[in-house]
Amino acid sequence: MNIVWYQESVTKEERRKKNKHHSFVLWFTGLSGSGKSTLANAVAKTLFEQNIQCYVLDGDNVRHGLNSDLGFSAEDRTENIRRIGEVAKLFVDSGQIVLTAFISPFRQDRQLVRSKLEQDEFIEIYVHCPLETCEQRDPKGLYKKARNGEIRDFTGIDSPYEPPLSPELVVDTDQYSIEQCVQQIISYLKNKQWI
Ligand SMILES: Nc1ncnc2c1ncn2[C@@H]1O[C@H](COP(=O)(O)OS(=O)(=O)O)[C@@H](OP(=O)(O)O)[C@H]1O
Numbered sequence: 022m023n024i025v026w027y028q029e030s031v032t033k034e035e036r037r038k039k040n041k042h043h044s045f046v047l048w049f050t051g052l053s054g055s056g057k058s059t060l061a062n063a064v065a066k067t068l069f070e071q072n073i074q075c076y077v078l079d080g081d082n083v084r085h086g087l088n089s090d091l092g093f094s095a096e097d098r099t100e101n102i103r104r105i106g107e108v109a110k111l112f113v114d115s116g117q118i119v120l121t122a123f124i125s126p127f128r129q130d131r132q133l134v135r136s137k138l139e140q141d142e143f144i145e146i147y148v149h150c151p152l153e154t155c156e157q158r159d160p161k162g163l164y165k166k167a168r169n170g171e172i173r174d175f176t177g178i179d180s181p182y183e184p185p186l187s188p189e190l191v192v193d194t195d196q197y198s199i200e201q202c203v204q205q206i207i208s209y210l211k212n213k214q215w216i
């Protein structure tokens with residue numbers, strides 16, 4: 022109430038033109054340990070080296086600050102993704118490419134973020150990796166804790182993950198190396214002439 026949207030003096034289109042590239046969200050989704058952070062950071066490094074404006078929003082980091090009041094109940098995960106979606110939209114408005122690395126287990130939550138962005142601004146990347154492989158990798162030892170009952174509501178163990186039905190991209194980190202997955206994503210963006 023009593024809040025009016027302020028039209029900025031520099032538009033999104035003007036920022037894109039100056040940056041010489043499209044701005045959009047690369048939304049990585051997948052199980053813990055599937056490779057979201059690794060790939061988002063590797064893609065960002067490649068883009069950065071090509072003078073492209075980009076930034077990674079990572080689950081662990083955002084949960085230390087902006088979303089430190091949220092846990093892992095279904096409601097809190099939904100609110101987590103809603104807030105990240107709003108932040109991501111601001112990055113897109115600022116003319117940047119934003120790469121987000123959140124489990125984002127619920128289709129409806131990802132769909133809500135997509136619906137807030139325009140066509141070609143939300144690129145859903147399903148980081149596909151079987152639970153068994155994620156559990157073997159267990160980079161933070163969290164699956165072990167979840168199996169021991171030390172952590173409740175752990176995605177893939179006692180909390181659901183809903184895979185995307187029609188993502189823009191699927192990367193298979195069980196079958197392909199980090200470098201191959203990064204190349205697949207960069208090729209997709211080049212083919213679209215977005216970078
Ligand atoms: N219960 C439970 N379930 C899943 N993950 C857990 C949990 N508790 C802590 N962690 C750690 O938090 C990271 C996931 O946070 P996200 O913000 O990406 O989760 S979500 O999108 O809101 O579901 C996740 O990071 P990633 O491993 O990078 O996915 C875990 O390190």
Ligand SMILES: Nc1ncnc2c1ncn2[C@@H]1O[C@H](COP(=O)(O)OP(=O)(O)O)[C@@H](O)[C@H]1O
Binds near residue numbers: 054160197
């Ligand atoms: N092809 C691959 N793509 C991404 N990560 C891989 C791949 N192969 C092995 N890994 C390893 O799997 C782990 C993935 O961890 P991380 O990126 O933190 O996943 P997430 O962010 O999804 O929890 C890292 O230790 C990474 O080195």
